[in-house]
Amino acid sequence: MTIFEKWGGWRKKCLGREGSAGQFWGVTARVLIDGPSELVFDYGIPVGMGVVPGCRVRVPLRRKSAVGTVLSVGEVAQMDFALREIEALVDPEPLITPVLLRVAGWIADYYGSSLESVIRSVLPESVRTEENSAKTRRVAVLKGDVVDEVVAKLEKRAPRQHAILILLKHAEGGRMAVADLGEGNAGALKALERAGLILLEVEEVRRDPEDGVEEVLESVPLALNAGQAAALDVVLEAVAGPKEAKPILLLGVTGSGKTEVYLQAARRALDLGKTVLVLVPEISLTPQTVRRFKARFAGMQEQVAVLHSNLSQGERFDEWHRIRKGVARIVIGARSAVFAPLPDLGLILVDEEHENSYKQENPPRYHGRDVAVLRGAFEPCAVVLGSATPSLESWHNCQTGKYQLVRLNERADGQSMPLVRVVDMRLEKGKHKGGPAILSDKLRTALEGRLEKGEQSILFLNRRGFARSLQCPSCGHVCQCPHCSVALTYHRTDERLVCHVCGYQAIVPKKCPECKDPAIALQGYGTQKVEEVLAKVLPTAKFARIDADAMRRKHALRDTLHAFKTHKIDILIGTQMIAKGLHFPNVTLVGILNADLGLHVPDFRAGERTFQLLTQVAGRAGRGDLAGEVVVQTFTPHSPSIQFARQHDFDGFSEQEMEFRSQFGFPPFGHCAVLTSRSTHERRAEFTLQTLLVRLKEDAPAGMMIGEVLPSPLIRAHGQYRFQITLRSRKARPLSRHVQGVLARTTLPEDVTVVFDMDALNFS
Ligand code: ADP
Numbered sequence: 001m002t003i004f005e006k007w008g009g010w011r012k013k014c015l016g017r018e019g020s021a022g023q024f025w026g027v028t029a030r031v032l033i034d035g036p037s038e039l040v041f042d043y044g045i046p047v048g049m050g051v052v053p054g055c056r057v058r059v060p061l062r063r064k065s066a067v068g069t070v071l072s073v074g075e076v077a078q079m080d081f082a083l084r085e086i087e088a089l090v091d092p093e094p095l096i097t098p099v100l101l102r103v104a105g106w107i108a109d110y111y112g113s114s115l116e117s118v119i120r121s122v123l124p125e126s127v128r129t130e131e132n133s134a135k136t137r138r139v140a141v142l143k144g145d146v147v148d149e150v151v152a153k154l155e156k157r158a159p160r161q162h163a164i165l166i167l168l169k170h171a172e173g174g175r176m177a178v179a180d181l182g183e184g185n186a187g188a189l190k191a192l193e194r195a196g197l198i199l200l201e202v203e204e205v206r207r208d209p210e211d212g213v214e215e216v217l218e219s220v221p222l223a224l225n226a227g228q229a230a231a232l233d234v235v236l237e238a239v240a241g242p243k244e245a246k247p248i249l250l251l252g253v254t255g256s257g258k259t260e261v262y263l264q265a266a267r268r269a270l271d272l273g274k275t276v277l278v279l280v281p282e283i284s285l286t287p288q289t290v291r292r293f294k295a296r297f298a299g300m301q302e303q304v305a306v307l308h309s310n311l312s313q314g315e316r317f318d319e320w321h322r323i324r325k326g327v328a329r330i331v332i333g334a335r336s337a338v339f340a341p342l343p344d345l346g347l348i349l350v351d352e353e354h355e356n357s358y359k360q361e362n363p364p365r366y367h368g369r370d371v372a373v374l375r376g377a378f379e380p381c382a383v384v385l386g387s388a389t390p391s392l393e394s395w396h397n398c399q400t401g402k403y404q405l406v407r408l409n410e411r412a413d414g415q416s417m418p419l420v421r422v423v424d425m426r427l428e429k430g431k432h433k434g435g436p437a438i439l440s441d442k443l444r445t446a447l448e449g450r451l452e453k454g455e456q457s458i459l460f461l462n463r464r465g466f467a468r469s470l471q472c473p474s475c476g477h478v479c480q481c482p483h484c485s486v487a488l489t490y491h492r493t494d495e496r497l498v499c500h501v502c503g504y505q506a507i508v509p510k511k512c513p514e515c516k517d518p519a520i521a522l523q524g525y526g527t528q529k530v531e532e533v534l535a536k537v538l539p540t541a542k543f544a545r546i547d548a549d550a551m552r553r554k555h556a557l558r559d560t561l562h563a564f565k566t567h568k569i570d571i572l573i574g575t576q577m578i579a580k581g582l583h584f585p586n587v588t589l590v591g592i593l594n595a596d597l598g599l600h601v602p603d604f605r606a607g608e609r610t611f612q613l614l615t616q617v618a619g620r621a622g623r624g625d626l627a628g629e630v631v632v633q634t635f636t637p638h639s640p641s642i643q644f645a646r647q648h649d650f651d652g653f654s655e656q657e658m659e660f661r662s663q664f665g666f667p668p669f670g671h672c673a674v675l676t677s678r679s680t681h682e683r684r685a686e687f688t689l690q691t692l693l694v695r696l697k698e699d700a701p702a703g704m705m706i707g708e709v710l711p712s713p714l715i716r717a718h719g720q721y722r723f724q725i726t727l728r729s730r731k732a733r734p735l736s737r738h739v740q741g742v743l744a745r746t747t748l749p750e751d752v753t754v755v756f757d758m759d760a761l762n763f764s
């Protein structure tokens with residue numbers, strides 16, 4: 001079944017007269033009308049109109065006209081005169097390539113989104129509007145070789161014309177913008193044009209988002225070490241070689257020089273006449289990576305497009321068209337840049353492929369990395385996924401032979417990996433006069449040492465997640481579900497502990513079930529508290545905080561990072577905002593304040609995320625000539641995530657984590673989806689999901705596991721109550737199609753929204 005046969009039920013509603021007798025030969029186009037109704041109709045293509053799939057067209061719809069996207073173009077066939085025709089092409093060239101159209105169809109089918117909403121992502125609003133066309137200006141161009149005598153003759157007779165000609169003669173290419181020739185020249189220009197001395201033209205001007213942004217100096221390629229050279233060879237073989245190369249997972253420890261491999265691979269792909277797409281988790285959070293790309297390709301700035309969320313509508317429009325026309329040949333962007341309409345795509349790089357921000361949390365809920373892999377297969381082109389801590393999904397794909405694995409096991413500049421010390425915070429109890437133990441003696445001493453030596457430090461506190469777990473400060477015990485090996489979530493509304501996976505409930509214990517200490521408590525303190533403590537303990541230190549609260553101001557992040565780089569700051573305190581890709585050679589100490597915070601959230605990926613985060617944060621230390629040290633404070637020093645991160649041991653971690661995943665049928669040994677209902681009306685949200693549950697259980701595909709209806713950990717958000725069902729299945733498609741089928745057959749109450757999240761990463 002082709003993707004678009006899903007719309008087999010389309011009807012030619014546009015037919016004016018039923019059964020009209022007249023017939024002729026022609027070609028039809030199937031058009032998806034813009035708007036939430038997901039209308040698909042066939043239209044005739046007027047003779048001579050170059051309509052291909054992906055074109056945007058204006059069509060008649062009932063008594064009005066509408067804009068839509070051409071999904072497919074039919075064969076020449078006998079048609080009815082009553083079939084209405086396309087009125088006009090919106091864009092001269094299609095902005096959606098055939099591959100992207102195919103990708104869109106796949107996303108709609110796999111993630112259960114409407115095709116129209118997917119197309120809306122593929123072609124952003126600012127690009128699709130008809131009004132927002134290119135910015136233009138009038139230019140005057142000197143015609144052929146205007147001899148000096150002619151110019152001289154005008155000096156007395158027509159001084160204005162003479163002045164214009166002199167200016168043009170000295171201008172590059174004999175052309176200048178009319179606006180730059182001064183005011184009041186309209187008559188003179190007209191006269192010169194009539195005399196055949198100049199041409200007046202209209203040209204497009206680019207609204208350059210990089211205008212006024214600081215210049216970067218061009219960087220030169222480094223001589224690769226043996227490991228990097230071998231990795232580059234594999235990538236280049238995929239770029240140039242056999243059509244259907246497997247995606248490559250580049251697993252390189254932090255500081256192993258993955259970025260240099262990306263840069264050189266990108267350069268070679270461009271040299272081969274191909275284009276390159278670079279995906280990063282978030283543009284604003286990866287300023288250094290983006291900068292390195294800009295620097296390497298500074299000599300060909302015209303060809304670089306950086307797509308970020310701060311582009312104005314006009315800038316986005318221009319960048320998009322520059323990409324489509326093949327002017328911008330290397331595109332750097334976050335998740336949605338995966339739809340950049342690059343022609344002749346040769347290479348897709350996905351940096352930090354394990355990052356959750358690749359998954360879109362609004363419809364369509366696609367995963368940018370997975371779409372990149374799919375697009376690579378459709379193009380076809382080479383795909384490189386890079387990380388020091390790959391997702392277990394990608395790791396699994398290497399083990400089953402779907403991806404090729406390439407490793408960089410050493411740091412590029414010969415530095416050793418930082419030494420990681422684990423501090424058992426249970427032993428710190430009582431030292432802090434009732435308040436939470438924030439700075440251990442060891443970490444405080446280490447910070448003092450750095451201050452004395454003029455070296456810098458980073459303090460990391462992961463505040464991610466709202467669901468809090470109950471933990472004993474004496475023995476470190478965390479209340480867990482006896483059936484699911486996930487931490488129980490504390491629900492404040494009804495004072496209970498609930499397992500988010502199976503529904504098991506427990507009362508909140510008055511004392512630790514393990515060691516009977518009545519001090520068992522909800523854990524949690526924030527970065528602001530850390531600032532307060534630092535000010536007291538290290539009064540001479542200069543520090544700054546990077547988190548969502550502190551970084552609201554525009555450029556705040558850039559400015560703070562710059563201040564840190566130029567050593568105006570000794571200690572940087574931050575959340576996961578500072579975990580990504582930062583490279584500060586003078587940082588020799590990284591302190592992780594509470595490594596447990598992310599560990600006991602009700603999510604089977606908690607261990608994986610903690611391992612990734614600790615490894616990434618630890619990787620910020622010792623990236624220059626000085627050796628790095630990492631101090632990890634934890635109440636559960638023996639947790640595998642912490643122990644394996646301490647050894648920088650991805651293989652060890654993944655081996656034991658995979659065992660747990662396979663035991664419970666969790667991804668990557670199957671797919672996991674979440675169906676969530678939301679409503680301001682609590683009972684209706686719950687009841688709707690109960691109804692859906694009954695239908696889901698009717699002829700469910702074999703092997704599909706359907707959980708119970710449970711309150712979401714975040715039971716009320718934005719004034720809405722939330723309930724959810726977790727679904728698991730070894731195969732993705734049967735699960736997705738089954739749920740979509742049930743949803744299509746069920747009429748939902750008006751005040752209840754149901755959200756289907758395939759391959760969900762967020763269970764809150
Ligand atoms: P990763 O992206 O794997 O974390 P980076 O690309 O940031 O690693 O590289 C870490 C440091 O090593 C950078 O300062 C980079 O300039 C340097 N580097 C990378 N490759 C080489 C090389 N071949 N020779 C010397 N230094 C290198």
Ligand code: ZN
Binds near residue numbers: 481482
């Ligand atoms: Zn459970």
